[in-house]
Amino acid sequence: MRLTCTSDTTNTGSWWYNPDINRLQYSYCGGAWSAGGAMITARYSLAGAGTQNAGLAFGGAFPTVSCTEEYNGTSWSSGGSLITARERLAGAGTQNAGLAFGGRSYPIQQLSCTEEYNGTLWTACGALITARGRLSGAGEQNAGLAFGGDPGGTCTEEYNGTSWTAGGALINGIQFSAGAGSQNAGLAFGGYDSGFAIISCTEEYNGTSWSAGGALITGRNYLAGAGSQNAGLAFGGSDGGLPNTAGSCTEEYNGTSWSAGGALITARACLAGGGTQNAGLAFGGASSVSPAVSCTEEYNICIQTCTL
Numbered sequence: 372m373r374l375t376c377t378s379d380t381t382n383t384g385s386w387w388y389n390p391d392i393n394r395l396q397y398s399y400c401g402g403a404w405s406a407g408g409a410m411i412t413a414r415y416s417l418a419g420a421g422t423q424n425a426g427l428a429f430g431g432a433f434p435t436v437s438c439t440e441e442y443n444g445t446s447w448s449s450g451g452s453l454i455t456a457r458e459r460l461a462g463a464g465t466q467n468a469g470l471a472f473g474g475r476s477y478p479i480q481q482l483s484c485t486e487e488y489n490g491t492l493w494t495a496c497g498a499l500i501t502a503r504g505r506l507s508g509a510g511e512q513n514a515g516l517a518f519g520g521d522p523g524g525t526c527t528e529e530y531n532g533t534s535w536t537a538g539g540a541l542i543n544g545i546q547f548s549a550g551a552g553s554q555n556a557g558l559a560f561g562g563y564d565s566g567f568a569i570i571s572c573t574e575e576y577n578g579t580s581w582s583a584g585g586a587l588i589t590g591r592n593y594l595a596g597a598g599s600q601n602a603g604l605a606f607g608g609s610d611g612g613l614p615n616t617a618g619s620c621t622e623e624y625n626g627t628s629w630s631a632g633g634a635l636i637t638a639r640a641c642l643a644g645g646g647t648q649n650a651g652l653a654f655g656g657a658s659s660v661s662p663a664v665s666c667t668e669e670y671n672i673c674i675q676t677c678t679l
Contacts (some may be wrong), residue, residue, distance in 0.1 A: 374514065403633040404653070407667035408446035412438050415657040415664075418462030418471060419643030423650040423669055425466040427488065428643060431655060432458035432611075433663040435477045439488070441466055442652065442667065444597070451492040455484050461508030461517060461550070462643070466490065468512040470530065473520060481521070485530070487512055497534035501526050507550035507559060507596075514554040518575065519545040524565055527576070529554055539580035539673070543572055548598030549605060554578060557599040558624070561608060562592045569610060573624070575600055585628035589620050593640035597657075598648040601626035604670065606653055609640040617659050621670065623648055637666050648672065649674035 410428060417431030426442030429560030430453055437456035440447040441488045455472060460482070462473025469488035475480055483502035486493040499517060515530035516538070524544030528535040541559065548562025555577035564570050571590030574581040587605060592607025603624035617640045621632035635653060642656030651670035658664050 373529040377469065379386060402411070402500045402621065402670060403630040404621070404635050404668040404670050405587055405670045406636060407444075407652070407654075409667060410447050410654055410665040411449060411665040413437060413568055413661075413665035415662070416458040417641075417643045417653070418460045418474075419645045420462045420464045420469045420652065421456045421466040421645045421652075422632035423646040423652045425468045426463070426645045426654070427464075427466045428654055429453055429469070429471055429488075430457050430460060430474060431461045431540070431643075435475075442654070447667070449487070450490075453493050454486055454495055457482055457484065457504075459506075461506045461520075463508045463510045463515045464488070464633050465582070470508070470510065470512045470515045470651060471508075472517055472530070473499055473503050473506045474514070477569035478672070485535070496532075497530070499535050499660070500528055500537060504545035507545075507548050507562075509550040509552045509557045510554040514553075516550070516554045516557045517558070518550065518559055518576075519535065519548050519562065521546045527581070529634045538578075539576070541581050542574055542583060543570065547592040549608075551592045551596040551598045552600040558584070558596070558598075558600045558603050560584075560603070560605055560624075561587055561590065561594050573629070574630045584626075586622070587629050588631060591618060591620075591640075593642075594618075595642045595644035597626070597644045597646045597651045602648040603643075604632070604646075604648045604651045604671070605629070606632075606644065606651070607635055607639050617631070617657060623672075632672075633670070636668055637664060639664055 414431030457474035513532035555578035591608035639656035
């Protein structure tokens with residue numbers, strides 16, 4: 372049997388006879404992680420943005436840092452430092468138009484400050500209405516979405532490039548969850564609820580209010596997300612206390628339900644991510660053997676054609 376990749380998905384999921392080569396063939400979809408270039412600074416509780424070939428990592432802990440790194444699809448390089456060093460923050464946008472908001476500084480202080488990145492430098496912008504860490508984010512630099520966190524686990528805020536305004540409240544108060552999508556089509560999944568119980572629930576935002584989506588297969592917190600509301604990607608996280616329960620499972624969302632994807636090479640929690648469901652990026656975090664990791668992984672879904 373010979374495996375090749377093809378863009379022809381006509382017969383995906385079934386056997387068929389190919390008269391041109393006088394052989395039986397079978398196609399299936401498969402997602403898998405592969406190793407990318409290591410980060411310069413190992414860290415956890417960081418934030419991320421961008422794409423698989425143009426990623427952005429900023430902030431984080433071990434100790435609390437302000438450093439920014441840019442990924443070109445192969446390796447990381449240093450970018451401009453955040454004005455305010457912080458961990459447990461959220462991010463959105465692209466490598467040349469990034470957005471950082473919220474988080475926690477040292478000594479323990481919840482932050483409301485927002486910063487915008489232009490590919491070189493960060494500049495201070497309008498503050499969040501509710502200062503908080505452990506929050507999640509989605510969207511773009513001029514259309515950002517912040518939700519959950521500690522305190523104010525149900526509050527949602529929308530950013531217009533200048534200031535934040537209140538959005539519709541989450542159904543569940545959450546923290547240490549993950550986010551994906553856009554300001555008008557956001558996705559929130561996993562995390563802790565207000566009673567510090569790990570949850571599997573998913574919520575979808577339409578620009579005004581949140582509604583319930585399909586539950587994760589594996590409930591977890593400290594996970595990362597990427598993609599869109601109808602093509603989301605959830606990866607890593609923990610189903611208990613850190614670091615011994617750092618996980619590797621990946622799930623793909625189709626707008627209704629989650630399905631299992633390929634496992635991370637390095638199980639970890641408190642990581643960050645970017646990209647799409649078909650081209651995801653995972654970096655940093657904490658593993659069961661290290662309080663901070665620098666490894667990067669890339670997720671790709673392709674159609675494999677087997678010829679018998």
